[in-house]
Amino acid sequence: MPQWKELPTELPSSERQLLVHLRRLKDRSGLSLAALASRTSYSRSSWERYLNGKKPVPRKAVEELAQVCGTEPTRLVVLYEVAERARTQEAPGRPDQPTREQEQDGQEQAPPRAARTVPLKWMLGTVALAVAVSFGGGLLVAGAWDDDAPAKKGGAVAAGTGYLRGQTYACDVRRKGGELRAGHSGTREMLLDINSTGFDVVEAQCLLREKGFSPGVFDGLYDERTKDAAKRFQGRHHLVMDGIIGPDTWRELRR
Numbered sequence: 001m002p003q004w005k006e007l008p009t010e011l012p013s014s015e016r017q018l019l020v021h022l023r024r025l026k027d028r029s030g031l032s033l034a035a036l037a038s039r040t041s042y043s044r045s046s047w048e049r050y051l052n053g054k055k056p057v058p059r060k061a062v063e064e065l066a067q068v069c070g071t072e073p074t075r076l077v078v079l080y081e082v083a084e085r086a087r088t089q090e091a092p093g094r095p096d097q098p099t100r101e102q103e104q105d106g107q108e109q110a111p112p113r114a115a116r117t118v119p120l121k122w123m124l125g126t127v128a129l130a131v132a133v134s135f136g137g138g139l140l141v142a143g144a145w146d147d148d149a150p151a152k153k154g155g156a157v158a159a160g161t162g163y164l165r166g167q168t169y170a171c172d173v174r175r176k177g178g179e180l181r182a183g184h185s186g187t188r189e190m191l192l193d194i195n196s197t198g199f200d201v202v203e204a205q206c207l208l209r210e211k212g213f214s215p216g217v218f219d220g221l222y223d224e225r226t227k228d229a230a231k232r233f234q235g236r237h238h239l240v241m242d243g244i245i246g247p248d249t250w251r252e253l254r255r
Contacts, residue, residue, distance in 0.1 A: 004242055006194070007053045014086045015053070018079040020191050020244055022065060023051055025076075027240050029069040040064040056087060163199050169218050171206035179254035182206035188254065192230075192245040196222040204245050207253040208233055 004023055007016055026036065033051075037044040042061050050057040062080045066073035173182045185203040192204055202220040208229045209215070213236075215229040227243035234241045237252045245253075 005052050009195075011053050012083070012086045014079070014083040015056070016193065017191060018057070018062075018076070018083045019051060019053055020193060020246070021076060021079060022057065022062065023242070024240070024244075024246060025065060025069050025071060026051065027242075031068070036065070036068065039068045056083075059084070163197075163202075163220055165197060165220065167219060169202045169206075169220065171209055171218055173206055173210040180207060180210060181254070182210070188250045189247050190245075190250075192222050193243070194222055194224070194227060201226070204230070204250075204253065211253060 007019060011019075031039070033044045033047045036042070036047050040047075040061065041064060042050075046055075046061075049055040050061060057080070059077070059080050062076050063073050066076050169184065171182050173180055175181075182203050184199040184206065187200050187203070190200045192201055197220055199220060201222045202218060204222075205215050205218045205220075205226055208226070209218070211233060213229045213233040215226040217223070217225055230245055230249065231241045231243040233252070234243070234249060237249075239248050239252065
């Protein structure tokens with residue numbers, strides 16, 4: 001399998017989620033970029049730009065990739081639409097953003113209040129709905145244990161507390177319902193990559209340590225140390241060594 005390049009740091013999270021799904025779909029199919037080009041309407045160089053975040057991927061390309069890989073496109077299309085709306089909101093030249101020439105000439109005008117507030121509310125609602133449709137059971141779950149896990153020595157925070165960035169969290173890994181859990185999240189689907197944060201990351205960090213691939217940190221921040229530990233774990237279990245924790249890696253972590 002190819003070693004993917006890191007996605008550009010400036011990519012919005014919605015765009016990053018879409019590309020991670022497309023990369024995984026392509027890897028699982030076993031198709032090369034050249035093979036994709038021969039089976040779709042897009043060239044090899046176009047697929048290289050799309051999948052490495054150099055250029056926004058068109059909706060038709062998303063649908064064609066799903067088709068050639070034999071998967072139902074609905075979930076990917078939902079992710080595409082969320083990413084597309086985010087790009088539209090951030091695109092230069094919108095009515096609520098003056099152009100550089102207008103700023104220089106002092107000609108910018110305040111937009112109507114509705115132009116600022118209504119799209120934002122609509123966008124937040126759409127994103128929430130899309131996340132619910134796309135990830136279902138992969139939502140953040142804090143305090144997954146029924147009983148209270150004690151905090152470890154050294155200032156580690158026990159499961160069941162609200163997530164705070166910069167805190168170190170306790171790893172109290174137990175087997176429950178036939179799978180390993182650290183008590184911070186019950187997800188088996190959430191995709192984690194560089195700069196992901198929250199209890200899903202804490203859960204992954206604790207499970208990696210339990211499996212003998214400790215990242216050395218349990219703070220809920222998916223940094224290079226965590227990604228390196230994930231890659232080593234994936235290599236041991238014959239998974240795609242991209243350092244991105246997804247359903248396949250979660251399955252092995254929870255065994």
